[in-house]
Each structure stands twice: as structure tokens, then as C-alpha cells.
Amino acid sequence: MNRIILGIIAAIFIVAGLIYWIFKDNSYISFDDANKTYSIEKKWELPPILEEISGISYLGNNEMACIQDEDGTIFIFNLETSKITSRIEFGEPGDYEDIAVLEDTAYVLRSDAKIIEVKNFRSKSFKTNSYQVSGLDINDVESLEIDRVNNRLLFAVKEYNNRKAIKEIYAFNLSTKTVEEQTFVSLDGEAKIYKDLVGGKASQVIRPSAIRFHPKTGELYVLEGNQPKLIILQKNGTESNIHILDTETFPQPEALDFDEKNRLYISNESRRQPANILRVKLNSK
Numbered sequence: 001m002n003r004i005i006l007g008i009i010a011a012i013f014i015v016a017g018l019i020y021w022i023f024k025d026n027s028y029i030s031f032d033d034a035n036k037t038y039s040i041e042k043k044w045e046l047p048p049i050l051e052e053i054s055g056i057s058y059l060g061n062n063e064m065a066c067i068q069d070e071d072g073t074i075f076i077f078n079l080e081t082s083k084i085t086s087r088i089e090f091g092e093p094g095d096y097e098d099i100a101v102l103e104d105t106a107y108v109l110r111s112d113a114k115i116i117e118v119k120n121f122r123s124k125s126f127k128t129n130s131y132q133v134s135g136l137d138i139n140d141v142e143s144l145e146i147d148r149v150n151n152r153l154l155f156a157v158k159e160y161n162n163r164k165a166i167k168e169i170y171a172f173n174l175s176t177k178t179v180e181e182q183t184f185v186s187l188d189g190e191a192k193i194y195k196d197l198v199g200g201k202a203s204q205v206i207r208p209s210a211i212r213f214h215p216k217t218g219e220l221y222v223l224e225g226n227q228p229k230l231i232i233l234q235k236n237g238t239e240s241n242i243h244i245l246d247t248e249t250f251p252q253p254e255a256l257d258f259d260e261k262n263r264l265y266i267s268n269e270s271r272r273q274p275a276n277i278l279r280v281k282l283n284s285k
Contacts, residue, residue, distance in 0.1 A: 037243045041263075042279040044082055050075060051270035054142070055098035055210070056255040056277065057106070058265065064257075064277065066267070067099045067108060074099065074106060074121060077277075090118045090128055097142040098210060098255060100153070107153060109144040115153065115172065131177050136170065137161045142254070143211040143223075151175055154184055156208035156222065165189055167206050169220075185237035187222065193239045197229075206231075210255045216262050223266065225253045230266075230282075243282060250278075 054069040062080040072091030095111040106121040113133035140159040153172040167187045171180040189204030209225035222231040228245035251271035267277045
């Protein structure tokens with residue numbers, strides 16, 4: 001009997017050791033509060049209907065267009081009153097992940113790489129068109145941005161079916177309604193800027209949840225929700241800066257955008273706290 005008990009105890013220790021060995025390099029990136037590179041200027045707690053907020057797009061006049069990943073509805077949230085002022089039901093329930101607005105047209109991205117175009121989205125007579133991205137081995141996409149100069153949409157792959165480590169950002173041409181052959185930019189976790197982060201292999205995992213151009217500098221901001229961080233790409237596509245985000249403040253960052261004063265907003269899904277939108281000021285590094 002004693003041998004059986006000792007055998008069970010030994011097996012438990014072996015299993016525990018194996019679990020530690022497998023996951024020891026996949027912990028969260030180390031966050032050092034003393035070296036925090038941002039401050040929170042303002043916080044808006046969101047109503048329960050937006051607890052799964054997955055995309056935001058600033059409209060001007062203190063209004064933010066929001067979507068959540070279950071309903072085919074655009075919610076207009078007023079930052080001044082902290083209330084939802086209108087709802088535009090554009091489609092059936094689905095896994096909607098991001099929204100980008102150009103003038104009176106809203107583009108909504110579904111996780112299966114389907115793009116819904118909602119023309120005159122604030123009008124009662126709005127019209128919708130949908131386009132399915134094809135030819136790419138995509139499992140999940142969550143981020144969408146408008147490249148106004150080149151009349152195209154950009155979307156970053158969160159996961160491929162073949163679990164590729166490198167994550168590409170592709171361009172969807174709005175004239176031809178097809179994906180351009182040339183990749184816009186690639187994010188490679190093997191790059192030195194990721195290897196220098198403290199967190200083992202976890203720091204090299206890139207799963208983009210949102211992308212946005214900075215309206216003044218033209219830099220591309222890539223939000224990472226899995227290991228919360230903000231990656232900033234220069235115009236040539238080179239990663240120039242990374243801001244590590246505290247998981248207490250950013251438990252599930254899913255979307256970002258800028259207002260007319262170039263101020264940054266990041267939204268969080270509900271995780272241990274109500275969903276929110278934060279206005280974030282980045283410090284110089």
C-alpha cells in the first residue's frame with residue numbers, strides 16, 4: 001500500500017513538472033509599474049450591452065461608433081454623456097470584431113474575414129454589401145483599418161489555420177473588392193524588439209486585436225490583446241516601439257482609435273470589471 005501511495009505522489013510531481021516545463025515560457029509579459037510608459041487620462045464604463053465590445057471608431061463630436069462580438073448592431077456612444085444615443089441594426093448575430101468608418105460608410109469585420117459595408121449607416125435607408133476574403137488560410141481576424149490614400153482596407157490576421165508564427169497585414173482593394181497580392185506588412189515574433197521583452201516565448205506571440213494609423217504621424221498602431229501591448233510601426237513597416245500594458249488596467253484590450261486631437265482611445269471587454277473605453281496618453285520612451 002505504501003508503495004502505491006509513494007507511486008501516486010511521484011506521478012503527481014512528474015505531471016506537475018511537465019506542466020511547468022511546457023508553460024514556463026508562456027507566462028504573461030512582465031509589467032514593471034515603475035517603468036510604465038503611459039497614463040490614463042479618462043475612463044468611461046460601458047453599459048452591459050457592450051460588455052463584449054470588440055471595435056470602436058471615433059466619429060467626431062464626442063461620438064464613438066462601437067460594436068460587440070455577438071450582435072449585428074452599431075452602437076453610437078456619446079463620450080460627453082456616457083450614454084448610447086442610437087443603435088443601427090445592420091445584420092444578423094455573428095462574431096463581429098472591428099469597425100472602421102469613412103465619412104458616411106461603416107465597414108465591419110467578422111472573425112471569418114467577411115467584410116460588411118454599411119453605406120449611409122446613420123440613415124434609416126442605409127444599404128449593406130458584404131465581401132468574403134478568400135484565398136488566405138485564415139482562422140481568425142479581429143482588426144480592420146481604412147487606408148484612405150490607396151482606397152483600401154487593411155486587416156491583420158490573428159490566427160492562421162496552419163498556426164503560422166508570422167502574422168501578416170493584408171490589403172483589401174475597395175475598387176476590385178479583392179485582396180492585393182502583396183502583403184502590406186508582416187509581424188514576426190522572432191524580431192529582436194520582441195525577444196528583448198521579458199516574458200519568455202510569450203513575448204514573441206503576436207495576435208493583433210486592432211490596428212489604426214496615427215492621424216498625424218502615419219505610424220501604424222497594432223494592439224495586442226493576448227499579451228497586452230501596443231506595437232508601433234514606422235511608415236516602412238519596421239517596429240519602432242512597444243508599450244507593455246498592465247493586465248489590471250487592460251484585462252482584454254480589443255480596439256483602439258484616435259480623435260480629432262490625435263488622442264488615443266483603447267477599449268476593454270468586461271474581465272473582472274465592467275467593459276470600458278480609456279483615453280490613454282503615451283509617454284516618450
